[in-house]
Amino acid sequence: MKKLTQYFSNNRSYPILTALAAGLYPLLFYYSNNFTLINSWGHLVYFLIVFLALPIAVMVGFYYAFKWSKLAPYRKYILPFFNLFFFLAFVRICLSAGIWSNWLFTIFAVALVFTILF
Numbered sequence: 001m002k003k004l005t006q007y008f009s010n011n012r013s014y015p016i017l018t019a020l021a022a023g024l025y026p027l028l029f030y031y032s033n034n035f036t037l038i039n040s041w042g043h044l045v046y047f048l049i050v051f052l053a054l055p056i057a058v059m060v061g062f063y064y065a066f067k068w069s070k071l072a073p074y075r076k077y078i079l080p081f082f083n084l085f086f087f088l089a090f091v092r093i094c095l096s097a098g099i100w101s102n103w104l105f106t107i108f109a110v111a112l113v114f115t116i117l118f
Contacts, residue, residue, distance in 0.1 A: 013079055015063040019055035022083045026090035027051035033094075055086045077115050085111040 027047055059082050066075040088107045093099060 013063065013076075015059040015079055016056055018079045018083050019059045019086070020052060022059075022086040023051040023055045023090060026087065026094050029091075030094040051090060055082065058082060058086075080118070081111050081115040084114055 030051075031044075031047065059079060062078050062082065063075065066072060066078055085107060088111065089099075089104060092103055092107065
């Protein structure tokens with residue numbers, strides 16, 4: 001209980017944990033609803049890469065890139081933005097099994113607005 005309290009009371013950012021939070025639910029949702037389509041190890045590895053490894057790589061990369069640049073004041077917005085962007089994009093992919101540019105633009109705009117507001 002003490003470690004849990006310490007974890008929630010500190011101000012550190014965890015880009016890997018944030019990326020896992022963005023991709024884990026859509027991965028489990030897609031896998032549970034489309035089990036007949038994802039019935040091989042190759043499919044599982046592909047979806048693990050898309051839903052978990054991609055967000056981890058992007059969030060960690062941008063998080064540390066903003067640390068050493070002139071954009072350091074905006075670093076606090078990186079994780080919430082990508083968390084919301086990836087989550088909404090993955091849910092959209094799970095629901096329609098496709099990616100459309102107009103939906104990605106809409107998701108990008110929604111994520112940007114909510115990140116700035118909150």
